[in-house]
Amino acid sequence: MTSANSPLLLSNVRLPDDRHEHGGETVSVSVVGGRIEAIGPNVAPPPDALVEDGGGALLLPGFVEGHTHLDKTHWGRDWYVNEVGPNLTDRIANEREFRKSSGHDAGVQSLALSRAFLAAGTTRLRTHVDIDTDAGLRYLEGVLGTRDTLADVLDMQIVAFPQSGLLIRPGTDELLGNALAAGADVLGALDPSLIDGDPVGSLNATFALAERYGKPIDIHLHEPGEIGAFTLKLLLDRVEAMGMQGRVVVSHAFCLGALPEPTALLERVARLRVALLTSAPPSRTVPPLKRCRELGITIFGGNDGIRDTWTPFGIPDMLERAMFIGMRYDLRRDDDLAVAFDCVSHAAAQGCGFADYGLHAGARADLVLVDAPTLAHAVVARPVRKLVVANGRIVARNGALAAAA
Amino acid sequence: MTSANSPLLLSNVRLPDDRHEHGGETVSVSVVGGRIEAIGPNVAPPPDALVEDGGGALLLPGFVEGHTHLDKTHWGRDWYVNEVGPNLTDRIANEREFRKSSGHDAGVQSLALSRAFLAAGTTRLRTHVDIDTDAGLRYLEGVLGTRDTLADVLDMQIVAFPQSGLLIRPGTDELLGNALAAGADVLGALDPSLIDGDPVGSLNATFALAERYGKPIDIHLHEPGEIGAFTLKLLLDRVEAMGMQGRVVVSHAFCLGALPEPTALLERVARLRVALLTSAPPSRTVPPLKRCRELGITIFGGNDGIRDTWTPFGIPDMLERAMFIGMRYDLRRDDDLAVAFDCVSHAAAQGCGFADYGLHAGARADLVLVDAPTLAHAVVARPVRKLVVANGRIVARNGALAAAA
Numbered sequence A, B: 001m002t003s004a005n006s007p008l009l010l011s012n013v014r015l016p017d018d019r020h021e022h023g024g025e026t027v028s029v030s031v032v033g034g035r036i037e038a039i040g041p042n043v044a045p046p047p048d049a050l051v052e053d054g055g056g057a058l059l060l061p062g063f064v065e066g067h068t069h070l071d072k073t074h075w076g077r078d079w080y081v082n083e084v085g086p087n088l089t090d091r092i093a094n095e096r097e098f099r100k101s102s103g104h105d106a107g108v109q110s111l112a113l114s115r116a117f118l119a120a121g122t123t124r125l126r127t128h129v130d131i132d133t134d135a136g137l138r139y140l141e142g143v144l145g146t147r148d149t150l151a152d153v154l155d156m157q158i159v160a161f162p163q164s165g166l167l168i169r170p171g172t173d174e175l176l177g178n179a180l181a182a183g184a185d186v187l188g189a190l191d192p193s194l195i196d197g198d199p200v201g202s203l204n205a206t207f208a209l210a211e212r213y214g215k216p217i218d219i220h221l222h223e224p225g226e227i228g229a230f231t232l233k234l235l236l237d238r239v240e241a242m243g244m245q246g247r248v249v250v251s252h253a254f255c256l257g258a259l260p261e262p263t264a265l266l267e268r269v270a271r272l273r274v275a276l277l278t279s280a281p282p283s284r285t286v287p288p289l290k291r292c293r294e295l296g297i298t299i300f301g302g303n304d305g306i307r308d309t310w311t312p313f314g315i316p317d318m319l320e321r322a323m324f325i326g327m328r329y330d331l332r333r334d335d336d337l338a339v340a341f342d343c344v345s346h347a348a349a350q351g352c353g354f355a356d357y358g359l360h361a362g363a364r365a366d367l368v369l370v371d372a373p374t375l376a377h378a379v380v381a382r383p384v385r386k387l388v389v390a391n392g393r394i395v396a397r398n399g400a401l402a403a404a405a
Helices: A088-101 A106-119 A138-149 A172-182 A199-213 A225-241 A263-271 A289-294 A318-328 A334-343 A346-352 A375-381 B088-101 B106-119 B138-149 B172-182 B199-213 B225-241 B263-271 B289-294 B318-328 B334-343 B346-352 B375-381
Strands: A008-014 A026-032 A035-040 A050-061 A063-068 A122-130 A155-161 A186-190 A217-221 A248-252 A275-278 A299-301 A367-370 A385-390 A393-397 B008-014 B026-032 B035-040 B050-061 B063-068 B122-130 B155-161 B186-190 B217-221 B248-252 B275-278 B299-301 B367-370 B385-390 B393-397
Touching: A008 A367, A008 A385, A026 A050, A050 A375, A050 A385, A063 A299, A063 A318, A063 A346, A106 A122, A106 A138, A106 A385, A106 A393, A122 A138, A122 A217, A122 A346, A138 A155, A138 A172, A155 A172, A172 A186, A172 A199, A186 A199, A199 A217, A199 A225, A217 A225, A225 A248, A225 A263, A263 A289, A275 A346, A289 A299, A289 A334, A299 A318, A299 A334, A299 A346, A318 A334, A318 A375, A334 A346, A334 A375, B008 B367, B008 B385, B026 B050, B050 B375, B050 B385, B063 B299, B063 B318, B063 B346, B106 B122, B106 B138, B106 B385, B106 B393, B122 B138, B122 B217, B122 B346, B138 B155, B138 B172, B155 B172, B172 B186, B172 B199, B186 B199, B199 B217, B199 B225, B217 B225, B225 B248, B225 B263, B263 B289, B275 B346, B289 B299, B289 B334, B299 B318, B299 B334, B299 B346, B318 B334, B318 B375, B334 B346, B334 B375
Parallel strands: A008 A050, A063 A122, A122 A155, A155 A186, A186 A217, A217 A248, A248 A275, A275 A299, B008 B050, B063 B122, B122 B155, B155 B186, B186 B217, B217 B248, B248 B275, B275 B299
Antiparallel strands: A008 A026, A026 A035, A050 A367, A367 A385, A385 A393, B008 B026, B026 B035, B050 B367, B367 B385, B385 B393
């Protein structure tokens, strides 16, 4: 995947209307040492630069996947016939059995899906990786291998995720600690009330682990309505008590879409700088996107699982996820579709804490070109990625990984 | 678009697992005079047949679009920057003004979108066409021209649709009658309570027109919850009183997804053989798909508008719409995804009354090939259409209209 990190001039590309000093203009981008050196209408090629004519294509920042499960996917494998029962616990048990018995290899699979993400323009990615007492750290080791292989081009955060529960499967706590010591960046958690059955005990264990290893938290909170709000309040108490402001993500947070009057709770989420992740599922309630943004909450997007034992749906394309976000929140205006795109770009970088993000001098050179007249068109039409640059390297052309990659 | 309707043998194709005597097997299909002559493992080529090797691809019946608005789309035109207000009435007024002043041509646009539908495997289609006192029958004339142009390959039903209201815009009633006399197949209607403001008067006018012209009805019912249920009951009364059983479609029917106890109403819908259309919108309540099917209600799918002043979303791909239906109803199992596909194939043909539909001898030869291991995979991956046969003619290959078309 590594190719030479030589200087680059990407000429004749158009910036989206918003966010940029030169928004709407045709510009060039110079890239040196994997960073954007300059971006604007009159940019000179760096010495010895490769010059790439963008052909008037729309320039977007590399996309950010805020929540996926690289270790679970069947991407590129034979079709998995889904005959799973309807409950969360059915899906958890089914998957654990499948992974034990099927030869599913988290290293191979995470690499296949990561490469597909890159080809479609995603250059930063947060993945949750199952840690449980059957598998131990085996899936983590596979994903760490993928991170290593793609280190030059894909900026990957790994969440150590207790998919089978924390308290209800004794020994998981220690494994999560080992995972954090072995290279996971973030501590995961799962439904402290409805899976672990002990919200106080489960949250206390999670926050204690996070403190011991000095890691942020990203919790899956599927719990609906009132019970979800109850759990969330307990979580916020601990964010406040333990000084974890700005270091916690709540993923899914279905409950925030189901409360008759969520404002007080949302204000507290904002005050404690807790970020929210949504995959914008059409069949569940979702946090109110615009209200969250008005209150200053960072709310961002992710695919969740892609083609695994949980779900047949999903492709590693953040433009398609932006479209789903647009559809779920009924965003029809062009300026609203820019918000949907923000969820898979700037807001996701902010929520996950990916540094040096964006289309400005000094940022990491993660660039995507698409043939689209406007950003809104790019979201709804999801055109093939004409060019993808990751960390200054050309990694894909016309939807396929580049030969050098 | 017409190409010679010569005999055809489509060999080496796989049937989906369900519905077919030879489900799951590799078969051949012989086509004579635009009809399937035989389908099975040992089918001889008809005399003088063109023989087409399907390369082991999955064979699906031509797709059915149950509800779209061909006359409104900007497909193939410059991007329309959407700055429209959030209310239904904003959108109606904005569109009427846009169409008056922009040079938007319903004939050109409906042809562009219809051709894109064909290239993606849709061979039967129901479109609503705006009839109002500003435009008169102008949009209808454009769409009638498209129907004519594509008559050999695309089976199109036209609904005369009072987008700006019926009673509230005097003169619309007569225009609708003229539209039915001029070639529209179905009488449309719109929100008798919340747009027309007089549910009894509006429904009475609609049913009287339908009776006078001997046409079925397809009504847009966006009205939510209790008011929608109220209007729907008034509608069902008239279906019963006027003997319109089996001749009425209720499109959208958001109210049926919002009632605490819809069973009695659904049972009456079933008894009166009223069919339901859903685009499965993620941001609205939707009729309960499985419950409807259990009660024997025909519920089917459609895109609704595609890239117009109402919505930037949508592409003319019924596999993608089946995926949206799957996502909206949380259909994850392979057998459930077959239900999602049914909504854009057999159930849609049933709901609209398209005759001779399906993969059996005697049916119209509308055939689609995709490279997919299973039907479920075809729905979630939406692979390019390898071959499309419409009324016995090869109309598209690899996603593009065939040279002869």
